[in-house]
Amino acid sequence: MSRVPDVVRMLTLVPWLLERPGASIAEIAAAFATTEEAIRTELDHLDYCGLPGLGGGDLIDVRILGDTVVVGMADELRRPMRTTPAETLRLLLAASQAERMLGPAAGALTRAVAKLRAALGVPEDAVVVVEPEAGDLVEELRAAVVAGRRVRISYRGRGDTTAVDRDLDPWRLELHDGAWYLHAHDHGAGAARIFRLDRAAALRVTEQPVTVPVPAKLEAPRYVPGPEDPEVEVLLGPGGTWLLDAVTVAPEATGAAPGGRTARFRVGAPEWFARLILMAGGHAEVRDPSGMRTLVHRRALAGLERLERSSGAASGTSDA
Amino acid sequence: MHAAERLVNLTIALLEARRPMTFDELRRRTRYYPQPEHATARRMFERDKELLRSLGVPIRTEQAYGMEEPGYRIDRREYELRDLHLEPDEVTALALAAELVAPAELALALAKVSARGPDPDPDVVPAARLPLDVTAVDGAAAVVVERRRVRFPYRTADGREEPREVEPYGVVRRRRAWYLVGRDVARDGLRGFRLDRMTGPLEAVGEAGAFEVPDGLDLAAVVSGPEARPVAVDLEVTPEGVRDVVARGGRDVGPGAHGTRVMRVEGLDRVRDLAWLLAISPEVAVLGPPEVRDDVAHGLHRVVEAHAEVPS
Numbered sequence: 001m002s003r004v005p006d007v008v009r010m011l012t013l014v015p016w017l018l019e020r021p022g023a024s025i026a027e028i029a030a031a032f033a034t035t036e037e038a039i040r041t042e043l044d045h046l047d048y049c050g051l052p053g054l055g056g057g058d059l060i061d062v063r064i065l066g067d068t069v070v071v072g073m074a075d076e077l078r079r080p081m082r083t084t085p086a087e088t089l090r091l092l093l094a095a096s097q098a099e100r101m102l103g104p105a106a107g108a109l110t111r112a113v114a115k116l117r118a119a120l121g122v123p124e125d126a127v128v129v130v131e132p133e134a135g136d137l138v139e140e141l142r143a144a145v146v147a148g149r150r151v152r153i154s155y156r157g158r159g160d161t162t163a164v165d166r167d168l169d170p171w172r173l174e175l176h177d178g179a180w181y182l183h184a185h186d187h188g189a190g191a192a193r194i195f196r197l198d199r200a201a202a203l204r205v206t207e208q209p210v211t212v213p214v215p216a217k218l219e220a221p222r223y224v225p226g227p228e229d230p231e232v233e234v235l236l237g238p239g240g241t242w243l244l245d246a247v248t249v250a251p252e253a254t255g256a257a258p259g260g261r262t263a264r265f266r267v268g269a270p271e272w273f274a275r276l277i278l279m280a281g282g283h284a285e286v287r288d289p290s291g292m293r294t295l296v297h298r299r300a301l302a303g304l305e306r307l308e309r310s311s312g313a314a315s316g317t318s319d320a
Numbered sequence: 321m322h323a324a325e326r327l328v329n330l331t332i333a334l335l336e337a338r339r340p341m342t343f344d345e346l347r348r349r350t351r352y353y354p355q356p357e358h359a360t361a362r363r364m365f366e367r368d369k370e371l372l373r374s375l376g377v378p379i380r381t382e383q384a385y386g387m388e389e390p391g392y393r394i395d396r397r398e399y400e401l402r403d404l405h406l407e408p409d410e411v412t413a414l415a416l417a418a419e420l421v422a423p424a425e426l427a428l429a430l431a432k433v434s435a436r437g438p439d440p441d442p443d444v445v446p447a448a449r450l451p452l453d454v455t456a457v458d459g460a461a462a463v464v465v466e467r468r469r470v471r472f473p474y475r476t477a478d479g480r481e482e483p484r485e486v487e488p489y490g491v492v493r494r495r496r497a498w499y500l501v502g503r504d505v506a507r508d509g510l511r512g513f514r515l516d517r518m519t520g521p522l523e524a525v526g527e528a529g530a531f532e533v534p535d536g537l538d539l540a541a542v543v544s545g546p547e548a549r550p551v552a553v554d555l556e557v558t559p560e561g562v563r564d565v566v567a568r569g570g571r572d573v574g575p576g577a578h579g580t581r582v583m584r585v586e587g588l589d590r591v592r593d594l595a596w597l598l599a600i601s602p603e604v605a606v607l608g609p610p611e612v613r614d615d616v617a618h619g620l621h622r623v624v625e626a627h628a629e630v631p632s
Contacts, residue, residue: 005324008375009428011331016435033427042324049328051336052350076332079400080435084376085465086458087429089491091414093454094426097493098417101448105413112410116433119404122465123533126490128540129452137567138448145447154563163563173448201567279595282622293627300623303601307617310556310577310605 005042009034010049013042014060014077022068043069051076088120089127096129101142138173138180140203145170150187150208155200161271163201168193169210172218183219185212194219229268233288236260240283243276262287274299326352330368331377335399340382340391406437415440420450456498456515457491459522464488466528469505473520474513481519486511487531490539499543503531512543550587553597554607556580561603568596582607594619 009032016031017023029036043062050059050073061072083091095113099106117124144151151170154163168184171192175181180197192215236243237260254263267273270292277284277296286293333350334341343365347353353361369392373379378398383390406414411434418426434440463470467487474484488502498515556576557565562583570583588597590612597606598619606613 005322006428007324007327007331007372009431010324010328011377012428012431012435016431019436020439031427032431033424045322045325046328048322048325050332052329052333052352076336079403080432081376081399082401083429083432085461086455087376087426087432088465089457089461090422090426090454091418091429091433093452093457093491093493094417094421095414097450097452098420101420101450102413102416105409105416105444108407108409109413109417112406112414115404115406115410119402120465123467123490125537125539126464126533127457128490128492128494130492130494130540130544142447146445156563162560175448175450198567201563275599278598278601278620278623280623281594281598281619282626285626297624297627299602300620300627303598303605303620304617304624306556306558306602306605307613307620310607 005045006034006038008081010042010046011077012080013039013046014071014074015080017069017071018074018078021070024067025064025069026067028069040064046071050074083120088116088122091116092122092127093129096127101138137197137200137203140205141170141182141197142173144203144205145172147205148210150206150210151184152204152206153195153200154202155195157199157269163199166195168195169212171214173197174218176220183214185210192219229266230289230292231264232267232273232286232292233262233264234277235262235285235287236280237283237285240280243280243284267292270295278303321352327368327372331372331394334379334392334394335396337393340380340384340387340393342387342389342391344389346392401432401435403436404433406434408438408441411438412440412444416444416446419446420448421452422454425454452493460488460491460500460515463522463524464490464500466524467531467533468524468528469526469530470502471523471525472513472518475517475519484513485525486513489533489537492539492543494540494543501539501542510537510542549590551590551609551612552584552586553588553609553612555583555585556605556607557583558603561600564600565604588612590615598623 013028013032017028020027025036025039029039032039043064046060047062048059058073060074060077063070063072092113095109099109102109116122117126141151149170150167152165152167154165156163167187168182169187171183171185173180173182182195182197182200184193184195185191186193234243235257241261243263254261256262265273273292274295277286278299286296329350330346330352333346341349343353343362346365347361353365355361355364369379377394379392379394380398381390381392414434415430418430460470462468469485470488471483471485473481475481485505486500486502487505488500490501492499492501492512499512500515500518501510501512503509504511554573555565555570557570558580562581565583565585568585569587570585572581573584574582576582594612594615597604597612597616601616601620606616
């Protein structure tokens with residue numbers, strides 16, 4: 001943490017403290033997301049600030065009694081500085097990003113944003129965050145985390161062909177690389193697990209309170225391939241290079257090839273990987289091993305068969 | 321005297337000044353620039369002034385009639401954030417949004433807007449993290465907020481670099497990319513520009529408030545392309561596939577053949593959601609609309625072709 005005093009924070013501390021006489025150093029540090037040491041340093045400097053003039057001028061009065069702070073004689077800084085345009089947009093971006101997550105608090109956020117925009121003269125809808133698309137599942141899970149309730153979800157893991165019910169103590173939701181994850185204690189496995197929510201469905205919030213407390217540190221949601229996982233080589237056409245972004249597994253190697261590029265992945269869950277290749281609709285081809293090629297071929301044929309057997313004459317309309 | 325104290329005090333002095341103060345007046349009055357060399361002292365003052373301006377302190381330069389030197393002052397109305405009269409639940413919601421998205425990058429802004437308001441409810445649990453690099457649009461913020469025309473060099477989709485002049489209406493975050501959306505002046509049309517394709521800095525041109533943002537503008541639609549018309553798709557779903565379809569908001573509309581269910585999913589994007597329909601195709605057949613059915617069939621045929629033979 002930098003020891004250089006932050007001038008804007010000093011200018012903001014004064015009006016903030018004028019409204020909160022007796023605030024503790026810890027509270028202040030938390031509100032300004034910095035260290036207590038930084039706050040103490042800046043308060044020390046503020047004690048030498050004020051309206052300059054002959055005979056020392058009128059100095060701001062900063063009194064630190066034990067752990068509490070009282071600021072006086074600072075009427076010239078009774079109001080905070082305006083937020084800069086960058087700060088304003090940052091706040092609006094955060095609000096737009098968080099909006100769909102807040103459930104019942106979303107209305108209050110909308111009101112707060114309207115007041116902010118009006119005070120700062122920002123055009124309406126100056127920022128839009130389209131992702132993430134937090135569905136009902138995310139909102140219900142967040143409510144369960146807040147309430148501390150055990151949940152049951154049906155979940156199709158990377159290795160599962162169908163969804164399986166799991167009883168979880170939900171800990172925290174996390175948006176990572178455009179996808180939602182749930183950190184939880186999995187009672188079936190008796191261990192901490194991370195669940196990717198686009199593979200989950202059918203949530204039930206139980207009346208049972210959670211029993212396993214949130215650990216101090218939660219792992220980032222990232223699949224670490226095991227050394228025993230087989231390596232798969234894929235040829236990616238121009239329409240399939242997005243696959244490199246979609247796979248949360250870093251490729252072992254990539255290279256150029258006639259008609260596109262190649263990438264090698266370690267794959268622990270063949271069914272999951274076959275689905276991924278289907279998604280590319282022919283723009284990605286498994287070169288190796290032949291077992292993986294066969295699996296993809298079989299799944300695509302199964303899809304075609306199912307399509308041909310279904311009654312294609314049925315309805316289906318555009319919303320417009 | 322410490323630099324931070326000098327900068328705070330210079331701000332206070334200029335806020336309290338009843339009329340613009342020249343450098344010499346400031347120097348005499350404050351004794352902050354004690355260097356015997358006038359030019360050295362002046363350079364130090366210029367550095368302070370520019371630093372404060374870069375932090376958002378609106379120092380005006382004014383030359384009143386009869387003054388030989390320009391004077392400086394801060395207009396309190398430009399400096400101060402007016403009271404927002406935020407309610408407790410509104411502060412709590414803002415603090416929660418900041419906590420979820422980027423606590424460190426938003427703390428100071430939040431302290432400013434809530435300095436004279438209530439404190440957030442300490443019992444609200446974030447329960448989630450939605451990290452977003454909110455600093456990515458810092459460079460474009462001033463022109464959007466102040467409604468100024470802007471110029472920048474832009475790399476087009478085919479790799480050429482061209483200068484653009486834009487009336488910026490707003491910023492959009494979509495599918496992991498940042499866009500500046502506005503009216504392209506030369507082409508007289510709404511366009512979205514990816515920030516990572518701007519090959520040089522944004523340069524503001526002209527006055528603030530130079531244009532009005534059109535009413536009812538849908539910024540997100542500008543960058544989503546022409547393919548975004550939502551489609552309702554009917555699906556024939558095996559028992560194994562039901563959960564995948566439910567997870568996308570699918571609704572059961574009745575029984576299908578051979579123990580399947582017929583389900584409907586609204587609001588799909590024909591282009592973007594094709595990948596999902598392909599992924600679930602072993603358990604889920606698209607019944608209609610026919611063009612979506614054809615898309616899936618075509619994609620599956622290509623996968624079959626690509627994997628039919630043992631590669632050489």
